[in-house]
Amino acid sequence: MRTITEGKATIKVETPKIVSKQMKVFYNPLMKFNRDMSVLFLSCVSKGKMDISLPLAGSGVRGVRLLKELAKSKIGKVWMNDISPQSVKNIKANLKANNVKAEVEQKNANVFLLEHSCMDYIDIDPFGPPTPFLYSAIEKVKHNGFLAVTATDTSALAGTYPQACQRKYWAEPKRDSNMHETGLRILIRRVQLVGGDAEKGLVPLFSYAKDHYYRVFFQCSRGKKAADHVLSQHAILDGAGPLWTGQLWDAKLAAKMAKKNTVSENQAFLDLLAEESRVDVVGIHHIHAIAKKHKLETLPKQALLIEKILKKKKKVAVSHLDPVALRSTISEKELVRLL
Numbered sequence: 001m002r003t004i005t006e007g008k009a010t011i012k013v014e015t016p017k018i019v020s021k022q023m024k025v026f027y028n029p030l031m032k033f034n035r036d037m038s039v040l041f042l043s044c045v046s047k048g049k050m051d052i053s054l055p056l057a058g059s060g061v062r063g064v065r066l067l068k069e070l071a072k073s074k075i076g077k078v079w080m081n082d083i084s085p086q087s088v089k090n091i092k093a094n095l096k097a098n099n100v101k102a103e104v105e106q107k108n109a110n111v112f113l114l115e116h117s118c119m120d121y122i123d124i125d126p127f128g129p130p131t132p133f134l135y136s137a138i139e140k141v142k143h144n145g146f147l148a149v150t151a152t153d154t155s156a157l158a159g160t161y162p163q164a165c166q167r168k169y170w171a172e173p174k175r176d177s178n179m180h181e182t183g184l185r186i187l188i189r190r191v192q193l194v195g196g197d198a199e200k201g202l203v204p205l206f207s208y209a210k211d212h213y214y215r216v217f218f219q220c221s222r223g224k225k226a227a228d229h230v231l232s233q234h235a236i237l238d239g240a241g242p243l244w245t246g247q248l249w250d251a252k253l254a255a256k257m258a259k260k261n262t263v264s265e266n267q268a269f270l271d272l273l274a275e276e277s278r279v280d281v282v283g284i285h286h287i288h289a290i291a292k293k294h295k296l297e298t299l300p301k302q303a304l305l306i307e308k309i310l311k312k313k314k315k316v317a318v319s320h321l322d323p324v325a326l327r328s329t330i331s332e333k334e335l336v337r338l339l
Contacts, residue, residue, distance in 0.1 A: 080102050
């Protein structure tokens with residue numbers, strides 16, 4: 001164990017050469033951005049004091065950061081849980097070292113969730129697929145509350161292992177230039193299907209694909225109408241799916257998060273998401289894939305291409321999913337003419 005600082009938290013963590021399930025106290029330094037987004041998202045949503053549930057707390061770093069970095073007007077009570085006795089011991093020590101308080105339990109994550117009252121914010125960030133935890137998490141998220149879901153099994157969602165995607169996410173992936181878009185939307189639909197079973201509509205407010213994982217923040221609305229409205233927006237996209245065809249972002253929230261961010265290394269990515277969120281369409285145009293498909297040998301510079309698209313009175317933004325991909329209201333046919 002060694003002492004590290006992340007955000008405003010100073011904690012003791014295990015730092016092996018390879019991050020794995022075998023760690024006695026789970027901590028992944030590569031997921032710092034994921035935790036940064038939890039803090040930033042909750043600081044930007046329009047909600048008062050929130051009761052927060054972290055059923056897969058690991059080292060406790062996310063909970064400690066929320067307690068130290070969110071305004072007191074935003075945070076109510078925090079519950080942290082992990083099935084590992086070593087993790088629970090470590091969480092308690094890290095809370096004490098940072099002079100913050102939370103309720104800490106050692107239970108199976110689903111049992112922990114189901115034994116508690118409904119929460120304003122539940123964060124599901126497992127090692128692997130989130131599917132084993134969706135029913136209990138969605139059962140316990142409040143009306144107008146928030147659910148954050150991480151999936152690290154992107155190889156299944158993006159089509160490398162289609163049978164795993166069919167088995168876990170009940171959809172057909174497609175490994176092509178749009179695979180991370182469709183993978184993200186397949187994940188969203190799977191969460192929404194569980195929501196429908198509980199008569200809850202779950203709408204994405206902030207979504208992204210980064211490094212080895214997908215991450216989505218949902219807002220929950222109770223009722224049959226809310227659930228039916230969400231489920232009506234599922235469809236097949238170019239052979240992939242069924243998947244979610246609605247918004248990936250609330251554009252105002254994405255802009256607010258980019259503006260309020262104080263972590264310099266995250267700014268470029270957040271600015272990219274804020275711009276992309278203003279183009280509410282399904283699917284991206286991967287310029288190199290389009291060029292190959294239509295046998296185009298020379299391509300204009302990206303800045304010039306964007307300028308030409310804007311002159312056509314179309315919306316356009318560089319996609320965070322791929323630096324050579326554009327999210328735009330222009331059709332592929334019109335884009336090929338410009339290319």
